[in-house]
Amino acid sequence: MKRPLTYLFLLTGLFFYAQQNNFSGGLYSVWQYYVADSVTEFAPPEGNWRSMNYFTLYYKKGNWELGTQLESYLPAGLLGYNPALKKYMFSNYYARYRQEHWDVTAGFIFEQFGSGLIFRTWEDRQIGINNGLVGVGIHYELPGIKLGFIAGNPRTAMKISDASVVAGDVRIDLETLIKKFPSIQLGFSALSKFEKPQTETLPATVQLFSAGTKIFLNNFDLVFEYVYKTPDALFFNGVLDDLVLFDGDAYLLNVGWSTKGFGTNISLRRAENIQLFAERKWSDNPYNTGILNYVPSLTKQHDYLLTNLFVYSARTNISFADRSVGEIGGQWDVFYFLKRKSLLGGKYGTRVAFNWSRWHGLKSEFIPDLHTYRRAFLEPGELYYQDINLEIKRKINKKFKTGFLVMIQDYNRQKIEGHGGMLHNFILVSDWQYRLKKRSSVRMEIEHLWNRQHEGNWLAGAVEYNWNGKWGVYTSDRFNYGGSKIHYYSAGISYNNQGNRLALSYGRERGGLICVGGVCRYVPPHTGFQISLSLNF
């Protein structure tokens, strides 16, 4: 216990020195104090406290960079994070050298090839992801050609895995290489993961290959990527299933067109058994520990209280228990600016955003005797999720702004949460913002959700008051009046200054999926206080 505190003190001392130059870094801390709640029957964990703390330090001089991070989970990670997150760890340590053509890193490597479908390592503290690769990363760049290479061992929770990963990437920019050629880029990547096989039938290595292109012509753009994964065993609920090995693949197509005042975009994806984990035992774990590639749910990331009750997370695996395989679907976005001083636009103009996403499993037939399945290539099977929404934002006058959202949602609880049926939700949101005087404002939102299948209707509201550009207080409530009659309330205060933030809140969390960037973490219901502190220098 004493040693890490000493470290913290030493690092604190460095803050002074850091003001000089070349150093930068920060501290991010979240503390939760849980209290028993008889309404939700929540019982706090032993000791009531949980906290997660990250202290980061970077040094930069000339072409050199050095960095490290001290993480601590006291006495363990917050509820809903991987229980393996405990005690202390030095992470994200690296040394990096960059010049015009070369970029070489040794230590923790955070990298993404293409859209990340083949390989992505990143840190996201909100969802407890840090799958950084400990090894080397090399980039070499010539006009029109970029080469990337990485090799190392991925981090899994508090450990550096014994499994190893080697990957390479080539990006070719034809516009630079060939005179008068349109803006077309090509990309190719390959990855190999080695894990000591647990049984004789298992392959020691699993490979991923990808090819893709990006095309930009005036207002039009197109992105396409294909990824193939070599056969590997399935792993369900802690049980290895090596009777038959299955390969996987993914197709991603994106087409966009935009001009001043208007933009639209369509994303389509078909994915089947494409997720890769550092070690087989981590397959489909709910904490995203050890994931090596990025398969986000391509749906709109909502920001209101009731639009985030039921969130979709991508489901691309093969499940013999569920008799489901893969995922196919897409998303369509339209952004439109109704001109100022027009009939519909009003004095200041009106902004309209439309989004429609729809995701299905692949139409499939399971053959238990042969322990295999047949699936259609493009034919959709069971519906997993649908979201059709329209958002309108309008400035009424210099002080007053409003927003309005209507949303229709179909949510397959059985497939997404593992139990329950299909939910059909209809949601209305109204959002008001009023500027009181210089740098003070009030914001209010009222929301309603209609549902007949699950917990019935919900009513929600939030009020927020900000003053002085630094302080903010809010209170919100989500009331499930059609079902459990439980209020999920929250209230808090925050202070912001010079990029630093301190926030304190108290509330009752309903629990559910918390998603950041389409990767989700399940949070159990809980009640209590939270303090978060974010400092940087």
Added chain:
Amino acid sequence: MKIFVLSLTGWLFFSFVTLSPLPEGEILDLKANTHKFTQVVENGDKPVIVSFWATWCVPCIKELDAISEVYPDWQEETGVKLIAISVDDEKTARRIKPMVNGRGWTDYEIYHDYKGELQRALHITSVPYLIVIHKGKIVYKKNSYTPGSEEKLYEIIQNLK
């Protein structure tokens, strides 16, 4: 004890106004060409506002909307330029371009921190996050947007010598 350490560090931070060095990072423009951050923020002895935002972040969008109404005046009076760097990842990255056009932010320079290099280097834990760079140094940082805070930002820019 732990709380003491935290509050001490907190006090230290809050009581200092820092001049931090510029981080390095590779970012993409809307045509997926790569750029170096330190080159993008080059603006002679004039200031540069770098706004980190995301397509899913409502206050970010409000802030960029609010500044876009007064941006031509700011540019004329101070020579400032605004660089909006999206922190979207591949889930939402395809929405950056249509949203920028659909909201009429065509005066801003738009980039994409697609590997999160700058977010890590600047220790950004949430967006909106805004920095002002002047003569190669970070002279101001701000995280969060409340209506009217753009006026304070403009005061700071006007006072840069």
